[in-house]
Amino acid sequence: MIMKLLTEGKTKKVFSTSKDDEVLLFFKDDITAFDGVKHDVLKGKGFLNASISAALFQVLESNGFKTHFVDFIPPNIIIAKKLQMIPLEVVGRNIVAGSLTKRIPLEPGIKLNSPICEFFLKDDNLHDPLINDEHICNVLQIVNHEEIEYMRQTVKKICKILDKYFNDRKITLVDFKIEYGRLDDQIYVGDELNGDSMRLWDADGKILDKDRYRKDLGDVIEGYIEMYRRIIGEEGLDEIFG
Template structure:
């Protein structure tokens, strides 16, 4: 399956049409950004590691009843996916308090959150991805209450599956963000990616970071080692392509 026309180019991924109107190619680039794209670097093979990690996670989710846009991985850095009309909401699940949560609220860093916090942000660079509530979502016409409830339910189901997946390989899923879209039949489907770019992942024993937070903190030399460690832990040897 070959990519054809460019549909969209984001900070780290590009989306292309294919010969099939219902499918797209998502190209994972080697770009690494932080601060709304203000800081940007290129890291060798970063796109490939994220694509393969995302593909593995999507396959595990599909096996557990979560519908995703993933179809195939024709190249290590390219995902063949169902075409979706993306909903401009980032759904964030927080299992442990850290980052902006402890900066903005009186919650101690490292507090385990049970039940997890479900947060929704408006995916819009112009407005710097502000936090949403149900009333704002409906006022903006982004989603109905029924759709908001579906997004929440699906995100919590994903959290349950992923927490177990990562725990089995000695990683704590601290928090993560997911995006959803509608397929041609109007079904709400998990899209985009789930990778160390959009998750906080800590080693279960050392609590060392294994995610993009290293880049945010200026530890550039450690980033790819962390991503490769996640790849090696969750992708079985017979599925490794890098």
């Protein structure tokens, strides 16, 4: 298979495959924060993030959501439907954390009455600003009103489904980010779902996700490994970290 590098982001490389309508997502071991200002390489992170993403995309698929997931090739490759990515970060929140505490006078950790959805423009130069329906549909015309409503409703439904999924694994889902893409006039869940794009707290409040890295809490890879154990188990850990 002749593969061509289509794009490289901070944590993934996107290659073409022998099928025109599919891409190969290669998960790197890189970890970054603050729009790439902070950057490190953690051995095994690509494996953990690809595996967790593959597992969670399959949870979404089995609940009837359209995602880009096609196949997982261990240790760190996902084959996905090729999407025209929509430059929005669509955030679902169950619990107050992160940037929400800077906009609303609520303490981190407070449970919201019901899941909420927020839209951020995917633009590192502007530091991914929060934007509203008017900016998205009328000014930038990134998506139309019907599409934005579809994204809002799916994020809220995904919030509830993943909340239950993680509760069953004794983990609290605080919030998460989804990137959507277009294919044949339909909108699919694309990109990734793992410790880089979700906040997950253990039963005792221990942070398991990328906030360990952002806040210099140490044991970053250990948090991701714990997440992997709760979702997948022990399988494959020895080969990578043994």
